[in-house]
Amino acid sequence: MCYRARAVSAVASRENIRLYELVLENGISASPYVWRTRFALAHKGLAFQSVPLGFTEIAAAFSGELRTVPVIEDGEERVGDSWHIADYLERSYPARPALFSGCAEYAMVRLFDAWFSAEILRRMFRSYVLDIHNAARPADRLYFRTSREARLQGTSLEACVADRVSRLPELRDALNPLRAQLERGPFLGGASPNYADYLALGAFRWVASVSTIPPLAQGDPLLAWLERGFDLYGGLARDARLKPLAQ
Incomplete structure (x- = not known):
């Protein structure tokens, strides 16, 4: 697919994904971008462990390198931004249901x-x-x-x-x-x-x-x-x- 032109080679399925997400006072996950990623992971049939963060905890969680969620960690890979995550899931798990038909x-x-x-x-x-x-x-x-x-x-x-x-x-x-x-x-x-x-x-x-x-x-x-x-x-x-x- 053309949007994968710069993709790295696919990795083996690890399925120990951690999803960092924004939570409110009541613990509910509340970010439109995190929810894109939650749906994408479910579409791919990939289980994940939720890591809840408040607004002020995000930058410290990633030593200032990333300042927004969602972020996923998959083995040694760390990916931020919902679109980057979607691209990563497509190229890393090509045998799973595709998020995009072409x-x-x-x-x-x-x-x-x-x-x-x-x-x-x-x-x-x-x-x-x-x-x-x-x-x-x-x-x-x-x-x-x-x-x-x-x-x-x-x-x-x-x-x-x-x-x-x-x-x-x-x-x-x-x-x-x-x-x-x-x-x-x-x-x-x-x-x-x-x-x-x-x-x-x-x-x-x-x-x-x-x-x-x-x-x-x-x-x-x-x-x-x-x-x-x-x-x-x-x-x-x-x-x-x-x-x-x-x-």
Whole structure:
């Protein structure tokens, strides 16, 4: 496949993978990017050991070399960034189910990710950033507030979410391309899920971990897809602590 042009030779299956992930005060795994990797590992049929970290523990865990999660350790290999991890899993475990059917699908999912990040994740972040702060470990909250308010160019978390109820229709409308695609099949990937499903499901799993106001309306056709997605791999994304995604 063309995107593997720079890949190293495949390694033997070790299956002692450690996944470093972000957790909230209640212990729930809450990062849209970590959830992409959780789904990817499950898709590949690879077991892993979870290593939970708070926001302020990430840099120290990797001696400052990596500052975000997900990160996986597979034997002597350490890989950060959800896309780098997906590439690593594809080239290291070629006998396992493929995350991408070929170069064309890989390129299209990359394009979908760019659109989704700009149009959906951005809106989700601005609607739920205060909820994330309030759900974080107490020791992480000052760091989270300082770093995210800097990202918001000095806007306070409270000011950022002040008009979020009036902005919900904008988020819901932005999701129309997903609804259109799901008219053609049960998953964004068609008859079965692919990495596009995983990155979108991961975003909703993140919101469900923290939200104090659901992003969707009752009866939204996305809800059936979310039910199917959260049920994948033995209910991988299910957790009794999750908040409702519709009202």
